[in-house]
Amino acid sequence: MRRGIFACLVGIVPFLAAGAIFAQDAPRLRGPEPFTKETPAPPMQRQVTNDVRVRRNYPDQPPVIPHSIEGYAVDLNANKCMSCHARKFTQESQAPMISITHYQDRVGNTLGGLAPRRYVCVACHVPQTDAKPLVENIFTDMDALAEPERQPQRGRH
Amino acid sequence: MAAGIARAWGWFRGNSLIRTALKPPVYLSLAFLTLGGFVAGVAFWGAFNTALEATNTEQFCVSCHEMEANVFEELKGTIHFTNRSGVRATCPDCHVPHNWTDKIARKMQASKEVWGHIFGSIDTREKFLSMRKHLAEREWERMKANDSLECRNCHSSESMDLTKQNPRAASAHERFLFTSEKTCIDCHKGIAHRLPNMSGVPGWQ
Numbered sequence: 001m002r003r004g005i006f007a008c009l010v011g012i013v014p015f016l017a018a019g020a021i022f023a024q025d026a027p028r029l030r031g032p033e034p035f036t037k038e039t040p041a042p043p044m045q046r047q048v049t050n051d052v053r054v055r056r057n058y059p060d061q062p063p064v065i066p067h068s069i070e071g072y073a074v075d076l077n078a079n080k081c082m083s084c085h086a087r088k089f090t091q092e093s094q095a096p097m098i099s100i101t102h103y104q105d106r107v108g109n110t111l112g113g114l115a116p117r118r119y120v121c122v123a124c125h126v127p128q129t130d131a132k133p134l135v136e137n138i139f140t141d142m143d144a145l146a147e148p149e150r151q152p153q154r155g156r157h
Numbered sequence: 158m159a160a161g162i163a164r165a166w167g168w169f170r171g172n173s174l175i176r177t178a179l180k181p182p183v184y185l186s187l188a189f190l191t192l193g194g195f196v197a198g199v200a201f202w203g204a205f206n207t208a209l210e211a212t213n214t215e216q217f218c219v220s221c222h223e224m225e226a227n228v229f230e231e232l233k234g235t236i237h238f239t240n241r242s243g244v245r246a247t248c249p250d251c252h253v254p255h256n257w258t259d260k261i262a263r264k265m266q267a268s269k270e271v272w273g274h275i276f277g278s279i280d281t282r283e284k285f286l287s288m289r290k291h292l293a294e295r296e297w298e299r300m301k302a303n304d305s306l307e308c309r310n311c312h313s314s315e316s317m318d319l320t321k322q323n324p325r326a327a328s329a330h331e332r333f334l335f336t337s338e339k340t341c342i343d344c345h346k347g348i349a350h351r352l353p354n355m356s357g358v359p360g361w362q
Contacts, residue, residue, distance in 0.1 A: 083360055
């Protein structure tokens, strides 16, 4: 009986140790301080606003926004994004037109204007910051898997 | 016609108040009247200007709850309220022209706003929201008519360095602002307050 208890205790040691080791490796989104201690919020990250279109990681990825959208209204009254990206304003603005999928309802019928389900642009399209990722990104481009020898090195992830 | 004018002139000359006003003074010296008049004029002008400037401050504007609870609250989140360099545009910087004649004209129009305050035309949030499009359109029209003068009091196109702007902004300013095809307010609507329903407004959909 005693030996059984001892064996159990010895048996769980590796699990406890593994738990401790993995806990240290786990990314701590809130920093090294324990949760009982209140730490000041990290500064806001600077947005990338260089107007350079960013390559998509896969063909149907919603393209990211390479400009500032601070103060842009997207609400019941107004949609500032559409002042440049709507079909009728793209000549003036030289901005890319919203995808034709945005002029279709969910069964594929073409609509006269922006589909209501596509109205809130920032649900899918977001600006980027130059923040250092908390966790390493191991995403691999499909092309890199298919033809690794023909892929140039990527600049920014 | 001629008889009418003659009768009016007769009444004018016969009026006792006017007769007194046109007579030379009996007791007061010429020096008192000229110098005293000058001093009184200075005092009056000083008081008038002080009162005018007192009504031209953020503090005065937000002393009405219509302004404080609606438009001022919305201004607080924008770059014209807090920013990296600490310059703040207050209400009159955008809504009252700096030039004296235009300022007085705007102040006279503002008497309508006093009327609106007294009779509570926008004294609830609901009333304000239902009036918002009308109010915004008046302001857009005013700024379009004076070529966005209040914007340009700070943001002049002569001192705008396009190389410091991002390419998108630079090309837009080059194509539309510098050619005078558009004025500031044509594109920069809703930068300090939230927008009304923009359906039907040019450039929006």
